[in-house]
Amino acid sequence: SQTIHQWPATLVQPVGSPLSLECTVEGTSNPNLYWYRQAAGRGLQLLFYSVGIGQISSEVPQNLSASRPQDRQFILSSKKLLLSDSGFYLCAWSVSLRGGGDEQFFGPGTRLTVL
Amino acid sequence: DQQVKQNSPSLSVQEGRISILNCDYTNSMFDYFLWYKKYPAEGPTFLISISSIKDKNEDGRFTVFLNKSAKHLSLHIVPSQPGDSAVYFCAASVWSSNTGKLIFGQGTTLQVKP
Numbered sequence: 001s002q003t004i005h006q007w008p009a010t011l012v013q014p015v016g017s018p019l020s021l022e023c024t025v026e027g028t029s030n031p032n033l034y035w036y037r038q039a040a041g042r043g044l045q046l047l048f049y050s051v052g053i054g055q056i057s058s059e060v061p062q063n064l065s066a067s068r069p070q071d072r073q074f075i076l077s078s079k080k081l082l083l084s085d086s087g088f089y090l091c092a093w094s095v096s097l098r099g100g101g102d103e104q105f106f107g108p109g110t111r112l113t114v115l
Numbered sequence: 116d117q118q119v120k121q122n123s124p125s126l127s128v129q130e131g132r133i134s135i136l137n138c139d140y141t142n143s144m145f146d147y148f149l150w151y152k153k154y155p156a157e158g159p160t161f162l163i164s165i166s167s168i169k170d171k172n173e174d175g176r177f178t179v180f181l182n183k184s185a186k187h188l189s190l191h192i193v194p195s196q197p198g199d200s201a202v203y204f205c206a207a208s209v210w211s212s213n214t215g216k217l218i219f220g221q222g223t224t225l226q227v228k229p
Contacts, residue, residue: 041221043219043221043222044204044206044219046216046217088156090159094214094215096214102149102164102210104215105161106160108157109156
């Protein structure tokens with residue numbers, strides 16, 4: 001069966017510091033990968049998605065970047081964090097071929113607080 | 116421009132009764148609709164989905180209804196249980212650039228009282 005891991009679970013960082021969040025998927029090959037952010041009291045906003053190694057698409061302009069160095073590894077980064085980067089960050093995966101209902105499966109999330 | 120809206124931020128239901136969660140959308144290009152359940156500090160869990168060519172899909176206690184003419188979908192939970200208490204998100208999908216992009220509503224917090 002497939003599993004998705006995210007770490008760290010919780011992170012407190014000062015403004016201006018760098019960020020690296022990691023996501024890995026097990027039990028599947030060539031998944032589509034996604035990064036979402038949930039701000040307090042809000043829905044989930046898609047930040048980045050990737051359909052293959054080295055292929056990154058950004059949905060919203062922001063202070064963050066993403067990379068996919070390996071098939072099942074997805075990294076969210078920032079060079080200098082802003083207060084507005086605080087939130088709950090979620091990684092998700094889906095199958096790469098459309099055959100079902102476009103379901104995405106989410107990791108446990110990382111709570112980021114920027115002070 | 117919010118393409119997927121859940122206008123009720125919260126809903127309280129008695130155990131054993133029906134819970135009805137609603138969702139509206141604006142983009143007629145969406146072709147799949149999904150419901151997720153989320154507990155605090157956890158990732159969302161997929162519940163049920165429906166294709167735009169159907170008007171009903173059922174899975175155990177969960178049924179999703181789609182009214183394309185009204186651009187409205189709803190999730191029915193019967194009977195409701197205290198363990199169903201969580202935030203429920205509806206999402207709509209459109210296939211683009213080799214991926215199904217999900218647009219989420221703001222969520223509805225369901226409380227099921229024993």
